[in-house]
Amino acid sequence: MLFAQQRDTGPQSSAFSNNLDTFGIQLANKVFTSNTLDDVKGNYYLFDTWKNSTTTLKLNGKNVTIKVPCNYNLVSKEIEVKINTGEVYALNISNLVNLNANSLNFTISDLFDKPVLVQLIGSSTDLFYYIKKFDIEVQNVRTTTLGLYENKFKIKESEFIVNNNTLYKYKNKNLKKLYNSHKNKKISTRNKIIDNLNLLNN
Secondary structure, eight states, X not given: OOOTTEEEEOTTOHHHHTTHHHHXXXXXXXXXXGGGGTTXXXXXXXXXXXXXXXXXXEETTEEEEEEEEEEEETTTTEEEEEOTTSOEXXXXXXXXXXXXXXXXXXXXXXXXXXXXXXXXXXXXXXXXXXXXXEEEEEEEEEOSSXXXXXXXXXXXXEXXXXXXXXXXXXXXXXXXXXXXXXXXXXXXXXXXXXXXHHHHHO
């Protein structure tokens, strides 16, 4: 992805803090309260810890890049950031251009029922690129205590190749169909994803 007209800013950036009404929807605890999760065990965030992430947002037609503790709430489908006061804001995802966390690249995809955060490999401007979608469900599982069960969060991942805004599940059958070549034995889910993308795009 190309990041034109970027300005690198830190957590105390006035470009970010002075435009919370544009970037942030509202305080995250008002968007989604933890009261509904009291009887569910486990983590409902995508990342285990809140580490500084490089987040690129739109502001008045320009891209503003900030480094701020960030996470993705899989229940509310909101990107949340912590600002200097310790408050947690849910970002307006329509302003998100790119998020880089844990050395992985994320962006917003409009190819599902509603916009969601996906991991991106390749470029969305390529003919073929890869995305991974994250969902969460509550499972009723047996505990270590005989006869007792508890509700726990389970994160589910779905992998896709995107071609002309069409989603194809990341499976050997679809890869070979998309490759459409006599050399299709080269393409396989056992390869690195980026290697498969290079085969598809060249």
